Amino acid sequence: MKKVRILAGVAAAVSLAVLAYRIGLAEIAAQLHNLRVVLPIVLLAGLIRLLLQTRAWYIALRADGIHVPQSRLLAVRLASQAAGYLSALGPVVSEPAKLVLLRNGGGMAAAVPATLVETGTYWFTTVILGLAGTGAAAFLIADARAVWAAAALFGVALALLAARRALLSPLVRAAGPRAPKWLRAAESAEHRI
Secondary structure, three states, X not given: OHHHHHHHHHXXXXXXXXXXXXXXXXXXXXXXXXXXXXXXXXXXXXXXXXHHHHHHHHHHHHHOOOOOOHHHHHHHHHHHHHHHHHOOOOHHHHHHHHXXXXXXXXXXXXXHHXXXXXXXXXXXXXXXXXXXXXXXXXXXXXXXXXXXXXXXXXXXHHHHHHOOOXXXXXXXXXXXXXXXXXXXXXXXXXXXX
C-alpha cells in the first residue's frame, strides 16, 4: 500500500509539472500575481466554513450524548472531504467516510443521527443561500435568463429537500438485502427526525 501511495504522489507531481510546462511559467506567475488578494480571502472563507461545520457537527453529536474532541472531528471532516473530492461520487463517499473515520465508543450507528442532521442542515442552508444568491444575481445581471434557470434549479432542489417524505427509504428499498448497515441506520434516523 505504501508503494502505491508513493507512486500516486510521484504521478501527481509529474502531471502537475507537465501541466505547468504546457501552460508556461510566465503565465502561471502572472495568474498567481492576480490572485494575491483573492486567494487569501478564499482560503480564509474556506477555513471559517470548515470550522463552523465542525462546530455544528460537534454540537449535534453532543446532543446525542457522543463526546468527541473538536480536533478529532476536524481531522475526520478533512479526511472525508478529501476522499469525496478525490472520487467521482463526492458526498456519496465523504458522508459514510465521516462515520467510518469517527469510530466512536458507541459504534458508528450512534453517530448516524447527528451526522445526518448536520449534513442535512448544511445542504439545506446551501440551497437556501444559493437560491438567494441567484435571485440577487438576476436583479444585477442585464441578461438574466441563465440566472433564472439557476434559480429554478435551486428551487427544485429546495422543494426536494423540503419534501416531507423520506429520501433514504427508496435507496434502501432499491439496495434490498445488500443495503449496508450504515444506510439502514441513516434511514431509521431520518424517520425519527
